[in-house]
Amino acid sequence: MSRMSNRVALTVRLDPEDKDFFAEHAERCGIEPSVAARQILELYVQRLRDGGDWIDALHELKSAWNVPKRAA
Numbered sequence: 001m002s003r004m005s006n007r008v009a010l011t012v013r014l015d016p017e018d019k020d021f022f023a024e025h026a027e028r029c030g031i032e033p034s035v036a037a038r039q040i041l042e043l044y045v046q047r048l049r050d051g052g053d054w055i056d057a058l059h060e061l062k063s064a065w066n067v068p069k070r071a072a
Contacts, residue, residue: 012037029065 014022026036040061047057061067 010041029067031065 022037023033026033029036031039040057043061044054044057047053047060
């Protein structure tokens with residue numbers, strides 16, 4: 001059995017405004033909100049297994065999704 005077929009659901013609760021905010025910003029990057037949430041969690045687990053941390057995962061996501069730098 002592959003690892004993909006052995007997945008379990010994970011529920012995350014957000015305030016409605018936070019959910020809408022997350023969805024809007026994920027879509028601005030061209031990513032479906034549910035896919036974005038799953039990718040964040042999967043990447044975080046991968047980085048932890050590789051000896052990295054949350055910051056490594058965020059940096060990698062920002063690079064992969066071509067998120068522009070914020071103007072100061």
